Amino acid sequence: MPVQVPAKTFTRAEVAKHNTEDSVWFIIDTVVYDASEFLDAHPGGEAVLRQVAGTDATVAFYNLHRHEVLEKYADLAIGSIEGEKPSIIAPVLGELSPVPYAEPLWLRPEFKSPYYKDSHRRLQRAMREFTDKYITPEAQERERDGQYISQELIDRMAKTGVLHMRMGPGKHLHGVELLGGVVDGKEFDYFHDLVCSQEGARTGCRGFQDGTMGGMVIGLTCILNYCHHNPALKKRVEDDVFSGRKKICLAITEAFAGSDVAGLRCTATKTPDGKHYIVNGTKKWITNGVFCDYFVTGVNTGKGLSVLLIERGEGVETKQIKTSYSTAAGTAYVTFDNVKVPVENLLGEENKGIYVILSNFNHERWTMCCGVIRNSRLVVEECLKWAHQRLVFGKRLIDQPVIRQKLAKMIALVESHQAWLEQITYQMCNMSYAEQSKHLGGPIALLKMSATRAAHEIADEAVQIWGGRGLTQTGMGRIIENFNRTYKFDAILGGAEEILGDLGVRQAMKFMPKAVL
Ligand code: HEM
DSSP, rough: OOOOOSEEEEEHHHHOOOBSSSOOOOOOOOEEEEOOOTTTTOOOOHHHHHHTTBBBHHHHHHHTTTTHHHHGGGGGEEEEEETTTOOOOOOOOOOOSTTTTSGGGGSTTTTSSSSSOOHHHHHHHHHHIIIIIIHHHHHHHHHHHHHOOOOOHHHHHHHHHHHHHHHHHGGGGTTTOOOTBBBBBOOHHHHHHHHHHHHHGSSSHHHHHHHHTTHHHHEEEEEEEETTTTHHHHHHHHHHHTTTOOOOOEOOOOOSSSSOGGGOEEEEEEEETEEEEEEEEEEEEEEEEESSEEEEEEOOOOSSSEEEEEOOOTTEEEEEOOSSSSGGGOOOOEEEHHHHHHGEEEEESSTBBHHHHHHHHHHHHHHHHHHHHHHHHHHHHHHHHHHHEEEEEEEEESHHHHHHHHHHHHHHHHHHHHHHHHHHHHHHHHHOHHHHHHHHHHHHHHHHHHHHHHHHOOOOOOOHHHHGGOOSSSSTTTHHHHHHHHHHHHHHTTTOOOOOOHHHHHHHTTSSSSSSO
């Protein structure tokens, strides 16, 4: 946001006089700052501010800080330089970035796209504003303090239908007012879903991204699709979760079995009267598990895998696991000790839980592709801005051919994956669920594998461009640091790259003609 500046004006000669022991003023982009009382508090130290006292410090400032620093310390601004206009373009809440390649091509007026209609564009604008206004500021705070999402933000997401939209298209959107009615729930398709996922991922805070009910995105689907035999339970859980009162997560992976879901050791044994299961075992890396009330849990029922809805209660314990991304994701180690679960809480059929779990995989992986490709783009934007303003060896970074080569590679990786993502999304919009399962499991797996390989390259090049700042959690390079530390979550969660690559080729082989070609 542009800094709010008092109406008072000064000449440059007046500012120049304030380079004394008691008075330190300087100019940043035609705005006059009085830093006399800020010298002690300045994180970069007093000496550097004294060195620029009385001068125009615009270049020095932008070489070292993000623009948002000025917004945070706006009360240091005392006026502006008479007759001059600012030249720095401050990011405006809800607006598109003017940086080339910072937005997908369909958002640039000079480019056309066959995929997006007016309702997608309306949703994009509303989601951008919602993210900039409510999600990003909280995301940055939670990344710093490691706390979980606030109930206030959950309530806001519930009231505006953002929570509902995170689940993708479906009946759960019918009759819900989505962000003031920008799109009709019945019209909501996978491109609307893509818009929501990509706009929501722009915070640059990967841990918090999962903290904003990532567990619901993968857990609640099982309730929506496999709880029809128990409508009362289905309604209760849906209402609880969509109203933001309670939280739900998917508890499948274990220390014993990660991507190999058939090897689960958490057991569920029926009581002699057949009314309950007794669940014993552990779950590891459960996103949002620490603060969840409902656990959609994969259990071994003797002859196979089953899925049970377990409510937090006696015998259920959760412990925070510290991972490379922030604790805001609420990643948990969960233990079930003789937990009594009514048989009515079985989702799908006994011993056939693998279908319940598999049913969710394509959408989960596709959502992760939306996120990692959008985050990669954010990194490209940051690198372009930095290379454009950073002066080294008397030149801007962008003036060095080696830097332009890196940027070219990063841009090409982002654009090609976005185009592939949109191509697959179009197929999702035009295929039945059965057709999607048959034809898109392989391509989505390959897309995710490739998008996270691209993220690996992008993270690597970005850190090289940013140097030490790309390794520092605060200040200019924080988005690069966060991305480099967390892109691996997308490469592992929802199926590791190797598993997905293998799946993609095996699926393709199913359609290979029998004859020797
Ligand atoms: C209104 C004016 C200013 C404010 C509010 C401000 C605030 C800050 C803040 C919050 C940081 C911590 C890092 C970050 O969050 O980016 C910082 C670091 C720093 N600042 Fe400033 N600053 C101002 C002006 C200046 C100027 C004019 C200079 C000098 C030439 C300067 C030199 C530095 C240096 C050298 C660092 C350390 C940078 C690093 O670790 O990479 N600051 N400043």
